[in-house]
Amino acid sequence: MQTNTQPAPASSDASAFPEVVVSGIQPSGTLHLGNYFGALRQHIALADDETRREAAYYFIVNYHALTTLRDREALERYTHDVALDYLALGFDPDKAHLFMQSDVPQVTELAWIFLCLTPVSQLEKGVAYKDKVAQGLGANGGLFTYPILQAADILIYGGTRVPVGADQKQNIEISRDLALRFNAEFCTEDAPVFPVPEPLILEDVAVVPGLDGRKMSKSYGNTIGIFDEGKALKKKVMSIVTDSTPLEEPKDPETDNVFALIKLFADETQREEIAAAYRAGGYGYGHAKKELLGLITAYFAEARERRHELAEHPEFVREVLRAGGEAARQRAEQFMEPVRERVGLLTTYRR
Ligand code: ADP
Numbered sequence: 001m002q003t004n005t006q007p008a009p010a011s012s013d014a015s016a017f018p019e020v021v022v023s024g025i026q027p028s029g030t031l032h033l034g035n036y037f038g039a040l041r042q043h044i045a046l047a048d049d050e051t052r053r054e055a056a057y058y059f060i061v062n063y064h065a066l067t068t069l070r071d072r073e074a075l076e077r078y079t080h081d082v083a084l085d086y087l088a089l090g091f092d093p094d095k096a097h098l099f100m101q102s103d104v105p106q107v108t109e110l111a112w113i114f115l116c117l118t119p120v121s122q123l124e125k126g127v128a129y130k131d132k133v134a135q136g137l138g139a140n141g142g143l144f145t146y147p148i149l150q151a152a153d154i155l156i157y158g159g160t161r162v163p164v165g166a167d168q169k170q171n172i173e174i175s176r177d178l179a180l181r182f183n184a185e186f187c188t189e190d191a192p193v194f195p196v197p198e199p200l201i202l203e204d205v206a207v208v209p210g211l212d213g214r215k216m217s218k219s220y221g222n223t224i225g226i227f228d229e230g231k232a233l234k235k236k237v238m239s240i241v242t243d244s245t246p247l248e249e250p251k252d253p254e255t256d257n258v259f260a261l262i263k264l265f266a267d268e269t270q271r272e273e274i275a276a277a278y279r280a281g282g283y284g285y286g287h288a289k290k291e292l293l294g295l296i297t298a299y300f301a302e303a304r305e306r307r308h309e310l311a312e313h314p315e316f317v318r319e320v321l322r323a324g325g326e327a328a329r330q331r332a333e334q335f336m337e338p339v340r341e342r343v344g345l346l347t348t349y350r351r
Contacts, residue, residue: 022159088307101323
């Protein structure tokens, strides 16, 4: 078996395949402002933009969530909530497919084939795995082989473009390696099965600070949920950590957590006005927090209303997921049939 990346056969270049956008989101907790500004906002805009692509597949990766979650009720709820969040935030199911990873069990089949093509040494270099274990997550095999399932998720739809944050670049490299390795090992040069996917690195992604000033993350318990509202939202905003500069003294907006969040929501004029108030003195952190509360509330007002409406119609959400899953399974089979055939997997029930 080959262990090194092969040079790309010219025809497995993504540009030789139809443009297909793929994107996964983990249902492992309530989505927060960091997820929104760092990922969801761009994902949804991309799903909406039909100009440059043939299809887009957006999946809720519940198999991946099992690497850290062992709570049936929570997994079901988070899965449904992610779908609700996407739809409420403007994801249009007529333009792109939204579905659950578990509705395409073929991805686990492909992941197994890919695992057999992956040197353990490549997995051992996984930065995300090491980070997660350092954070105290159990070092199970699912976590270790996470990038392989991710590669299967991307390649099974013939994904050519994958929107990711810079931190995910290494995982996309594994997907690219696997596409090349599979094509080199099992295909002729003029008939590759998989395109080599290109990462679409999301630019301008600010690291959103959490309530304690560290990166907002569900693992730090310092998040503001996208759809937090009322008293719960107010309580969180009021608890954002600031320094102890007295109200009357001038303050530096650029070093303050509250202002870092205000910047995400305010337009330029508001931003400049608030920054000037910080610098002038006589403007306390309490004022800034009230401003932020108003901005968050207004920013998500429409989406929040839509989410309440959608929550009343779980059958609509289920139907979106069902239809998305059906389209995704059909697409997946178009890739799996040649894959099984090329590797020599016989079955008695398929034909
Ligand atoms: P969490 O840290 O809460 O577990 P994930 O790792 O599931 O979040 O991240 C999902 C997506 O959201 C990733 O694309 C990640 O880059 C983005 N993201 C998460 N937290 C932040 C943050 N604080 N600022 C910017 N982007 C973030």
